[in-house]
Amino acid sequence: MDISHAVKPISLLVDTLCTDHLQGKDEVVRLAVIAMLSGGHILIEDLPGLGKTTIALALAGATGLSFGRVQCTSDLLPTDITGLSVFNRGDGHFSFIPGPIFNNIVLLDEINRAMPRTQSAMLEAMEERRVTVEGTTHQLPDPFMVFATQNPSDQSGTFLLPESQLDRFLICTGIGYPPEALERSIISSGGIREQIAGITPLVSVNEILAARRAVSQEIYLSDKVVGYIHALVKATRTHPLVQIGLSTRAAISLAQAARAAAFLAGRSYVAPDDVKGIASAVCAHRLVTRAGQATNRGELLREIISSIPLPLV
Amino acid sequence: MVSSSRLAAILCFLIALAGGIPIFAWLETFPRLVFAAGLIIGILQEFKGRWHLKNWQFNLTLVPVFIWYALQYSNRNPIQPVVSVLVIMLAARLCGEKSIRNLMQINLLALFCLASRSLFELNPLFLVWLALLLLLVPVSLVVLTFHAQDSAMSFTRKEVNRVVLTALLITLLTVPTMALLFPILPRTAFPLWTFLNPTVAGSTGMSDKVEPGTVSSVAEARVLVFRAEMAQQLTPPYWRGTVFNTIHGSRWTRTATVPSETSVPAGRPVIQTIYPEPSSSKILIGFDAPAEIRLPFVRMSPDLVFDYQRGLGRRMGYVVRSGADGLLRTSKAINRNFYLKVPEGTSPLIRQLAEGIKRTGATDQKRLELVEQHFLNGGYRYSRIGLPTGRDAIHQFLFVSKQGHCEFFASSFALLLRASGVPARLVGGYLGGEYNEVGGYYLVSQDMAHVWVEAYIAGKGWVRTDPSRFATNAGAVWNTDQKRSLAARLRLLVDALDYRWNRSIVTYDFESQVSQLRSAGNKLQALEQMIKARWKGLLIVFSGVIVLLVLFKLRLQRFRHNQEYRLLKRFRQVLKTKYGPGLATENKGLFELAAATNDEQVKQFVAIYAAAIYQDKPLGQDEIRQLRKLLDELSASDDTAVISR
Numbered sequence: 001m002d003i004s005h006a007v008k009p010i011s012l013l014v015d016t017l018c019t020d021h022l023q024g025k026d027e028v029v030r031l032a033v034i035a036m037l038s039g040g041h042i043l044i045e046d047l048p049g050l051g052k053t054t055i056a057l058a059l060a061g062a063t064g065l066s067f068g069r070v071q072c073t074s075d076l077l078p079t080d081i082t083g084l085s086v087f088n089r090g091d092g093h094f095s096f097i098p099g100p101i102f103n104n105i106v107l108l109d110e111i112n113r114a115m116p117r118t119q120s121a122m123l124e125a126m127e128e129r130r131v132t133v134e135g136t137t138h139q140l141p142d143p144f145m146v147f148a149t150q151n152p153s154d155q156s157g158t159f160l161l162p163e164s165q166l167d168r169f170l171i172c173t174g175i176g177y178p179p180e181a182l183e184r185s186i187i188s189s190g191g192i193r194e195q196i197a198g199i200t201p202l203v204s205v206n207e208i209l210a211a212r213r214a215v216s217q218e219i220y221l222s223d224k225v226v227g228y229i230h231a232l233v234k235a236t237r238t239h240p241l242v243q244i245g246l247s248t249r250a251a252i253s254l255a256q257a258a259r260a261a262a263f264l265a266g267r268s269y270v271a272p273d274d275v276k277g278i279a280s281a282v283c284a285h286r287l288v289t290r291a292g293q294a295t296n297r298g299e300l301l302r303e304i305i306s307s308i309p310l311p312l313v
Numbered sequence: 314m315v316s317s318s319r320l321a322a323i324l325c326f327l328i329a330l331a332g333g334i335p336i337f338a339w340l341e342t343f344p345r346l347v348f349a350a351g352l353i354i355g356i357l358q359e360f361k362g363r364w365h366l367k368n369w370q371f372n373l374t375l376v377p378v379f380i381w382y383a384l385q386y387s388n389r390n391p392i393q394p395v396v397s398v399l400v401i402m403l404a405a406r407l408c409g410e411k412s413i414r415n416l417m418q419i420n421l422l423a424l425f426c427l428a429s430r431s432l433f434e435l436n437p438l439f440l441v442w443l444a445l446l447l448l449l450v451p452v453s454l455v456v457l458t459f460h461a462q463d464s465a466m467s468f469t470r471k472e473v474n475r476v477v478l479t480a481l482l483i484t485l486l487t488v489p490t491m492a493l494l495f496p497i498l499p500r501t502a503f504p505l506w507t508f509l510n511p512t513v514a515g516s517t518g519m520s521d522k523v524e525p526g527t528v529s530s531v532a533e534a535r536v537l538v539f540r541a542e543m544a545q546q547l548t549p550p551y552w553r554g555t556v557f558n559t560i561h562g563s564r565w566t567r568t569a570t571v572p573s574e575t576s577v578p579a580g581r582p583v584i585q586t587i588y589p590e591p592s593s594s595k596i597l598i599g600f601d602a603p604a605e606i607r608l609p610f611v612r613m614s615p616d617l618v619f620d621y622q623r624g625l626g627r628r629m630g631y632v633v634r635s636g637a638d639g640l641l642r643t644s645k646a647i648n649r650n651f652y653l654k655v656p657e658g659t660s661p662l663i664r665q666l667a668e669g670i671k672r673t674g675a676t677d678q679k680r681l682e683l684v685e686q687h688f689l690n691g692g693y694r695y696s697r698i699g700l701p702t703g704r705d706a707i708h709q710f711l712f713v714s715k716q717g718h719c720e721f722f723a724s725s726f727a728l729l730l731r732a733s734g735v736p737a738r739l740v741g742g743y744l745g746g747e748y749n750e751v752g753g754y755y756l757v758s759q760d761m762a763h764v765w766v767e768a769y770i771a772g773k774g775w776v777r778t779d780p781s782r783f784a785t786n787a788g789a790v791w792n793t794d795q796k797r798s799l800a801a802r803l804r805l806l807v808d809a810l811d812y813r814w815n816r817s818i819v820t821y822d823f824e825s826q827v828s829q830l831r832s833a834g835n836k837l838q839a840l841e842q843m844i845k846a847r848w849k850g851l852l853i854v855f856s857g858v859i860v861l862l863v864l865f866k867l868r869l870q871r872f873r874h875n876q877e878y879r880l881l882k883r884f885r886q887v888l889k890t891k892y893g894p895g896l897a898t899e900n901k902g903l904f905e906l907a908a909a910t911n912d913e914q915v916k917q918f919v920a921i922y923a924a925a926i927y928q929d930k931p932l933g934q935d936e937i938r939q940l941r942k943l944l945d946e947l948s949a950s951d952d953t954a955v956i957s958r
Contacts, residue, residue: 222927265904269928273902310902313877313926 006214007266009203010037013062014264016202021058021192023185024178025051030264031171031281032059032147036208037215037260040170040253041126041146043111043285048151050175053107056147057196060105063208064201065143068103070122072114074157078121082131083138096133101125104141104205108148112158122146123165143208163244163288170253171278172285211263219259220269224311228272229254232279235304236287242300244288257282272310279305316467317460322359322411324453325419326352329407331449332423335442336396339433344397351404358408368415371405396429413461420450437814447487451480496829523557523565523739523764525706525720535758536590538743539598540812542754543585551639551765551777552757554598554742556616560731562656563707565724565739567618572648574615576775578602578636588630588754588815595624598742599633602641602777607632616738617641628815639777647769652736659732660708663725667732677735677770681778684729688783691715693722695784719744719781723764726780736769740777752809876932877922880940884918887947918943 014033018026028044032055035042044052053069060067070081083099100106101122108114108122125131129140148169150161166172178186229251237245246254254275261274284297333348340348378401382394403422406415427442455476459466468476541552557565578601585600597606597619606613608631610622666687674680694716701709701717707728710721723739730737744763746755765779781787844851892910901909907919921940925932932940 220928222929224929225927267924269924271902271904271923271927273904276902276905306900309900311926312881312903 003214003218003263003268004266006207006211006218007263009207010211011264011266013202017058017062021062021196021199022051022055024182025055025175028055028173028175029059031173031278032056034257034260034264034278035171036063036143036145037212037263038170038253038256039143039145039212039216040256041148041168043148043150043166043169043172044175045150045152045172045285046175047153050177052147052149052175053109054192054196055175056105056107057193058199059147061196061199062202063105064204065104065208066141067105067107068100069107069109070100071109072111072118074113074115074159076114076118078118079133081118081122082125082133085134094134096136096138098138099131101131102138102140104143104145106144106146108146110151111148112150112160114159116159119159119161119165123168127168143205143212163286166285167247167249169285170257171281173281215260215263216256218268219262221255221259222269225258225270225272225275226255228308228311229258229275231308232275232283232305235308236283236301239300239304241289242287243290246283246286250283250286254279254282276305276310314467314469315473316465317456318411318464319359320468320473321416321453321456321460324449324456325411325416326356326359326407328420328423328446328449328453329355329403331442331445332426333400333403335430335439336400336426336433339396339430340400341393341397344400347404348400351401351407355407359411366408368409368412371409375402375405392429392432396426396432399425399429413457416453416457420453424450437811440814447484448480451483452477455480455483521555521567523720523724523741524563525700525710525717525724535760537808538592538757538759538761539587539589540749540752540754540756541585541587541600541746542752543583543600544753545748545750545755546637549745550755551601551763551779552598552743552746553600553602553617553740554596555740556614556618556767557739557741557764558616558652560654560656560724560728562658562704563724565727571614571616571618572651574647575644576615576617576641577644578604578617578638579640579642579774580636580638583635583637584632585635586630586632588628588812589625591627592625595620595622597621597625597631597633600635601637601639603633603635605634607634630816640773641767641775643769643774646771647736649736649769652738652769653731653734655728655731658704659728660705662708662712663728664732666711667729670729670733674733677768678773680733680735681730681768681770681776684726684733684735685778685780685783687729688722688726688780691783693717693784695719695722695781695786719764722780722784723766726778727766727768730766730768738767738775740765740767744779747805749805749809749812751806752812754812756805756808876937877926880922880932880937880944883944884922887944888915891947912947914943914947918947 010033014029017029022029032042036059044055046052057067059065070076079099081099081101083097083102085094085096087093088095111119111122114122125140126146129142129144131138131140151158177183232254233246233248233251236242239245255270257278258270258274261278262268262270265274280298280301284301287297287301289297289300329352333352337345337348379398382398385394399422403419403426406419406422409415424446427439427446430439430442456468459468459476539552541550555567556571557567558571559566559568580601582604583600587598589598597603597608597611599606599619603617603619606619608621612620612622614620670680670683670687674683691711692715693710695718696716697718699714699716700706700721701714703709707721707725710717711725711729727737727739741762741764743757743761744765745761746757748755763779763781765777765781767775767777770776888906888910903919903923907916918940921936921943922932924930925936
């Protein structure tokens, strides 16, 4: 299968973003693109000021997709996100004003500050890819991708997303501080917000949709790799430190993300390496560790992965 | 090239023949004619264009036939109507249109026809027909499967051969199942039809009386009477059946109340198994002088005549223990008077002859020798034609015609003995037998029926003397050194097959099943004991077998992935020597390794190798060559490795 024509624009997008605009954030950009290609959403869990919003903006700008932003607070209402009907006096009837969710890329900033009621309304829209307001169903645009962020350190007055909601994010990742030299250059050159506003789109919507089709249809997933994924999922279920292991949905998501990763690597088949490379981002946030075990879930997952032999023959 | 419909039609005619011919002899005239007509019409239709007769028209004509035979059906006549209807239905189908459904019906009806033959007769020929059908029907079924898919299909000679081969395989596959079912299934040792309507079996050739002079000639009937499984004897064996102890006029009969005697056959014991052909007789026959017959419901008379109460109506076999010396030793004196009775009307000439012997010889032994002398020197001829007839036939034989068959010899001899004061009786049985080397048994037919004499010698017992041996032409009559012609040998071979069939198939009855089961049980017990005795050795053997199996399986798996395994192993080895031991030993994916080494050749290797492995494609020859080349380059470019070596 020849997927090179579909890969080309996407790899150009990733390369440009990583080298020109988002230095040092290669991994997050790659994960974001993987989430976009497999039709999933991404949750970025890190401290403020590390460039979460910048990444979302840069991605939206470089893909030419529409961008919406919701800053979550405790008094945010579901209709603030979905939109609402307003009485138009001139026409004499209600007309629907779409909310910020009606965009291709939606940034939900500090999602854990919103009330559970609002959170669940958002997450439902993420899952269903449509919004029902006052009895009318409105389809969300395609492609549709949510960039959610949450601040793990400042816990007062927040509503932590429960595990079942976390499960709806394909990928959950942190950003981390940039390397020293890079940070120095960033300090000296200042922020890049203005620069991002001027990014010219590198790919068209059609190219993105074609790439997504290629990911879902033309990437071969061998039984050996399926066996590897299954072995991984099974290992999490029997690990002594894990209370609830990975669900079947997690395994499906892992396979999807691995397909997208293989696509990004320019291959028409999934290698166990793809699974291994993406597993931490896809699965760590879905693990429920045993109470009293203060283990980093990412570390735990890496440990489990390293214990499973890769199918090499 | 032959079209599938033509092939199917030819096969169906063959199958109909194979089903119809075996039953043909047992049919009434009407079904016979219908079957023949149906077959001819069917073949004509097939090869000379079709006649426009619809199937339903045939079916309609079958209705009155059905009704007619349904009316014929009764408890006394349950088989013929059913078989007739079967054959007529087969004939109707043969004439009719050859749709797939009809062809299948023909196959089934032919099988039923053959099966119904077993209601009349059970013989090995059945097996031949069955084998033929079992081969033809699968061929037909395979052809019909093709025909059903595409009726315009045609077969080349090669394809026909393959179809036949497939059918042969199907048939062969059923053989183990048949072998498994054979000991288990219930069975009948006689044709069901005979069981329902017992027919009168032919007589054994050994009658219940000896009366010379009633017919002027005796026809030879070469009908099998029994087979005796035993070693071949040097002289023609005597088969002792019944004893005639009473004489009225010229007629010898058997008086059922035999005076008690203590006869024991002398000589080395001979064990034999006798398989009599079914007959109406009740007398069990044994070699020379049977001492014991191991069979329930057997009544033994004091003179060693064995009666089987159930009769020999069905196929069976029995074991006999005999003495081979032709002598019955008696420990006590016998009732001499009973065996000395001479009829009133015995001719004076005979009495005169006997008186002479009585006077000359003082003892039984001497008198017996004198009578033998008389026969030896009398110039008597053995003959089956030109026999003396009438009331004084014995007199005629002794003094006038001097020719007759064994009955004349024996009855006159015994009469002379009795008249000269030696107790004597006639023994009826068989003399000789054709030994079948293939089967290891004697074949005894009706024409071997024989009568001889037992004379009582005081102090010795009953001595067998065969007066027919004193005939001048005895050597020519009982010439045993005849060379067997090819036809005779062939006949013996066929008979051996028939014998095997009867022994191992037909007489394989419930008792045999039980004994088989019992022996299986015994063997199981023996096995258990064997296991108990040598469990250690068995354990070692068993675990050895398991280890071998595991090794074999592992080897198989390795062999399956051999190429890939070897390539990967070498790849790792190369990486280890080139980049240090830490790299390849970790649980790393191929692409991880490639990225870690950042070596163009490693990347190429991984790209080719992984593309095959993770797309479930086998590595092509070109790819393998390429990969080997890459590995060679990788290890060659590693200068440090070369130096360290």
